[in-house]
Amino acid sequence: MHTPPFIRTPIAVLALALASTLVVALGGCASTPVPSTQMAVAEAAVQSANTGSTSADAPRELQLAMDKLAMARQAVSSKDFERAAQLADEAQIDAQVAELHAQSTRSRKAAQESQDAARVLREEITRKTVR
Amino acid sequence: MTTRHFVLAALAAATLAACSTVPDRNDALVDARARVTAAQSNPQVATLAPDELQRATESLRVAQKAWSDGDKTATVNHLSYMTVQRVAVATQTASSRASQAVTAGAAADRDKMRLAARTDEAETAQRQLAASQQNNAQKSAELAAAEATAVFDRDRVERSRARAAELEAQLAELNAKKTERGIVVTLGDVLFDSGQSRLLPEGVRNMAKLAAVFKSDPQRRASIEGHTDSVGTSRSNADLSQRRADAVMAALLREGVAADHLSTQGYGEENPTADNGTASGRQMNRRVEIVFAPERDDIIVK
Secondary structure, three states, rough: OOOOHHHHHHHHHHHHHHHHHHHHHHHHOOOOOOHHHHHHHHHHHHHOOOOOOHHHHHHHHHHHHHHHHHHHHHHHOEEEEEEHHHHHHHHHHHHHHHHHHHHHHHHHHHHHHHHHHHHHHHHHHHHOOOO | OOOHHHHHHHHHHHHHHHOOOOOOOHHHHHHHHHHHHHHHHHHHHHHOOHHHHHHHHHHHHHHHHHOOOOOHHHHHHHHHHHHHHHHHHHHHHHHHHHHHHHHHHHHHHHHHHHHHHHHHHHHHHHHHHHHHHHHHHHHHHHHHHHHHHHHHHHHHHHHHHHHHHHHHHHHHHHHHEEEEEEEEEEHHHHHOOOOOOOEOOOHHHHHHHHHHHHHHHOOOOOEEEEEEOOOOOHHHHHHHHHHHHHHHHHHHHHOOOOHHEEEEEEEOOOOOOOOOOOHHHHHOOOOEEEEOHHHHHHHHOO
């Protein structure tokens, strides 16, 4: 069997090993598949969050989620799948935050109204009792 | 070492370095760590959103591992961002739940107040009802008392009427006469021994009838008045008339009439009822009169 001359030295063996590692490392960086599941989840999350009350009570948060989803789609188009996956994850969590932000705002208003109603009732009862 | 070998090694090192630059610090990760720590020390988040807080904490762990593993800055930044947003999820969830608890508490407060107010109203109504019932009971009692009084009055009137009727019947037997001074029963001369004050048996029987009048009407008072004709001295006549009146009173006392309802008076010859010039007139003048004083009840006797 004929062996190429440069592999016959130990340094040559080391260089070959390094080159193999490089190929594997580059492959690791670039072998991200199309993040179709993450994209679907993100689309669904943004769609679910995109309601009248969310756009009323958390407009900035909702806009952020929608922008993030648009960027994810763009990353998919430009084959930057790793970035697309990250953006999809971020769009999904942003949508969730927007929804929860709107919900906590509504809950806070409801609590305030409920407390006001209780106060009004208390005053009414007190007035009745005094009378 | 050949030049070709060196170039290969250098290229490999450079590629690895580009893939895993490890800077001293990552600001996004520092920020994420700070937020997780703040959320963990927030009692509301720790209590009301423990699962969400746990996911944020796990997310931070993954980001830190990526950083210490020398992952790309973009990856660490991404994982840090995810951590920050998961902290936001935990915080907002806790906030919502706290507000919902406040709402529920306020609703419970309102229910409690309404219940208390209604209980109050019911108690007031109960008190008013009880007061009204007591008032009714009092009025009923007053009415019953009034009715009882009316019945009593009617009974008293009836008794009084009956007594008066009985009295009248008894007095009729004694030939009683109604006069201005009251009812007068005259005991004639024939009931006494001539010139004496002793009652004859016929007179004693009359006394029994008179005593019956007092028994049927115990409150009745009477004055016993003795009279004579004009024969003899006025002094002796007065004396005789007094003794005869006393004799009648004694007889009545023996029949059980109370002494304090009787009085006596001897008028002698002062009050003749007939002419002393004839024998029959003189006999009529010799008499004892029992005068029953008029009573309140007599007014209603027809």
